[in-house]
Amino acid sequence: MAGGVKQERAVQTRESLLRAAAEVFDEFGYSGASINRILKRAGLTAGALYFHFDSKEDLARAVMNSQPETIVPWLDSRGLQRLVDLTLNWARRLQVDPLLRAGVRLTNEQTSFGLQDASPYEQWVEIMAECLRDAHERGELQAGVEPGEVAAFVVEACTGMQMFSAVVSGRKDLMERVTRMWRLLLPGIAVPAIVARTELGAERALTPLD
Amino acid sequence: MAGGVKQERAVQTRESLLRAAAEVFDEFGYSGASINRILKRAGLTAGALYFHFDSKEDLARAVMNSQPETIVPWLDSRGLQRLVDLTLNWARRLQVDPLLRAGVRLTNEQTSFGLQDASPYEQWVEIMAECLRDAHERGELQAGVEPGEVAAFVVEACTGMQMFSAVVSGRKDLMERVTRMWRLLLPGIAVPAIVARTELGAERALTPLD
Numbered sequence: 001m002a003g004g005v006k007q008e009r010a011v012q013t014r015e016s017l018l019r020a021a022a023e024v025f026d027e028f029g030y031s032g033a034s035i036n037r038i039l040k041r042a043g044l045t046a047g048a049l050y051f052h053f054d055s056k057e058d059l060a061r062a063v064m065n066s067q068p069e070t071i072v073p074w075l076d077s078r079g080l081q082r083l084v085d086l087t088l089n090w091a092r093r094l095q096v097d098p099l100l101r102a103g104v105r106l107t108n109e110q111t112s113f114g115l116q117d118a119s120p121y122e123q124w125v126e127i128m129a130e131c132l133r134d135a136h137e138r139g140e141l142q143a144g145v146e147p148g149e150v151a152a153f154v155v156e157a158c159t160g161m162q163m164f165s166a167v168v169s170g171r172k173d174l175m176e177r178v179t180r181m182w183r184l185l186l187p188g189i190a191v192p193a194i195v196a197r198t199e200l201g202a203e204r205a206l207t208p209l210d
Numbered sequence: 211m212a213g214g215v216k217q218e219r220a221v222q223t224r225e226s227l228l229r230a231a232a233e234v235f236d237e238f239g240y241s242g243a244s245i246n247r248i249l250k251r252a253g254l255t256a257g258a259l260y261f262h263f264d265s266k267e268d269l270a271r272a273v274m275n276s277q278p279e280t281i282v283p284w285l286d287s288r289g290l291q292r293l294v295d296l297t298l299n300w301a302r303r304l305q306v307d308p309l310l311r312a313g314v315r316l317t318n319e320q321t322s323f324g325l326q327d328a329s330p331y332e333q334w335v336e337i338m339a340e341c342l343r344d345a346h347e348r349g350e351l352q353a354g355v356e357p358g359e360v361a362a363f364v365v366e367a368c369t370g371m372q373m374f375s376a377v378v379s380g381r382k383d384l385m386e387r388v389t390r391m392w393r394l395l396l397p398g399i400a401v402p403a404i405v406a407r408t409e410l411g412a413e414r415a416l417t418p419l420d
Contacts, residue, residue, distance in 0.1 A: 029322055108373060109322060112239055118377045152374075153394055156387065157363070160370030163318060164362075167328045177366065184363055188398030 014052045016042050018066060021059045022102035030060060030106060030113045057115065060106050064120045067103040068127055074206070079135035080190055083128055084182055085204050087158060091174040092205035094162060104162060121159070125151045140194045150189055157181055175202050224262045226252050228276060231269045232312035240270060240316060240323045267325065270316050274330045277313040278337055284416070289345035290400055293338055294392055295414050297368060301384040302415035304372060314372060331369070335361045350404045360399055367391055385412050 020042035024033040035056055039046060053059045071089050075082055093100050107120040125148070132147030141147075161181065165174040179200045186195045230252035234243045245266055249256060263269045281299050285292055303310050317330040335358070342357030351357075371391065375384040389410045396405045 109319065111376060112319060112322070116377055118374075121374050121377065149390055150394060152387075153367070153371075153391060156371035156374050156391075157367040158370065159373055160368065161363075161366035163369055164328075164331050164366050166321065167326050167331065177362075180359055181363060181366075184360060184395065184398055186398075188394055188396075 010052075013044065013048055017044060017049055017052055017059070018062055019099060020044075022063050022066075022099040025060065025063060025106055026098045026102040030056075030109060060110075060113075060115070061117060063099065063102050064106045064110070064117060065103070065123060067100055067107075067120060068123055070097050070100040070103075072127065079131065079138045080140050080186075080194055081198055081204075083131035083135070083154070084198055084200060086128065086131065087154065087178045087181070088175065088200075088202065088205040090158065091162075091171075091178045092202075094174060095171055108159070108163065121155055124155045124158075128154055135190075135194075140190055142189055142191055145189045150185075154181075154185075175205065220262075223254065223258055227254060227259055227262055227269070228272055229309060230254075232273050232276075232309040235270065235273060235316055236308045236312040240266075240319060270320075270323075270325070271327060273309065273312050274316045274320070274327060275313070275333060277310055277317075277330060278333055280307050280310040280313075282337065289341065289348045289350050290396070290404055291408055291414075293341035293345070293364070294408055294410060296338065296341065297364065297388045297391070298385060298410075298412065298415040300368065301372075301381075301388045302412075304384060305381055318369070318373065331365055334365045334368075338364055345400075345404075350400055352399055352401055355399045360395075364391075364395075385415065 017038070021033070021038045024038050024041055027033075028037070033056065035046070035049065038056075038059070039049060042049075049059075053062065070093055071086060074089065075085050077085050090100070094104060103120065107117075110117060128151035129147045132141065132145075132150055135141050136145070136147060158178070158181075161177040162171060162174055165171045165177055179202075182198070182200045186198060190198065227248070231243070231248045234248050234251055237243075238247070243266070245256070245259065248266075248269070249259060252259075259269075263272065280303055281296060284299065285295055287295050300310070304314065313330065317327075320327060338361035339357045342351065342355075342360055345351050346355075346357060368388070368391075371387040372381060372384055375381045375387055389412075392408070392410045396408060400408065
């Protein structure tokens, strides 16, 4: 009983640290984010931090790899619509969720602070490939379309579009860029009935905003 | 006559500075690249540098915006094949050309050193849209395909795929990623005869390697 409470508190502490670190990484980047700044933001001691994370690098890796949990739990669609919803909600949450923003920022800047961690990309590829395998089973894909190939390409395209969008519009036009991607890509991968039926608009981005 | 020689020398000096700066930016990133290091690499004086460039930032902008000239002069195909060739040669040259590598690196990292310059992206979009307008006139595009839309999406996808590829393979698999993009994208934008005829392999990357 007491052990259960302790464990729950440890999970909450870890979550608080992750959120505080994300906010600081999002604002100041990797090099500008000091452990002290993160502790102050979290209202916790160094002891609490080093119980959960070995170093600033370890904390950065955890933030980088927490991206999917900011979106996936909110999705309830299936197949290709789920994949589309994933990208639309990602575009929306990138404007408001520090954990996702910091995850994306650190993943993109990682080589400049000496990291080479492909897992944030690979995680997304696997989640998207799962949607596409489901789409395949539901008869939504054209013959010969490989879930893993499409998934890797969508991750690449999303990575680049948020960078382009950040410079052009501070990511304000990101959702339209996601919609454009699907307008161009769906006709080459989905059967005609699904191309016609899949919804690509901003109204699919329904995750809570905070 | 003497004026012509002087002008030619100035162009050469500017080119030497740009190449030296690119090498230093490519190796050390923006913050690690000092003016002194760049001058040493170029074998030139500060006077020569400040005649051509106002500051390190000005030099970085010039490198960022020099990407197309490392590829476009070598292309001789037309329409969609030209667009494909552009991306394949970009993938190859990114492995060997410091001017292109530094241009891409600085463009991607620019927000971390306080720049927000969309022109390197927009330049590529315009060059690609021109290929697509040519493709349209040659009857290579499906009805309703907008050159500017496709061009912007291809720039986004290429931006993201080189980042993903850098982390996974040090960009060794970049050419295959480019080929995959076209396998997925061409069926949705080109007429069937062009989908069948367009060459997507590494043998299209023919620009000189140094």
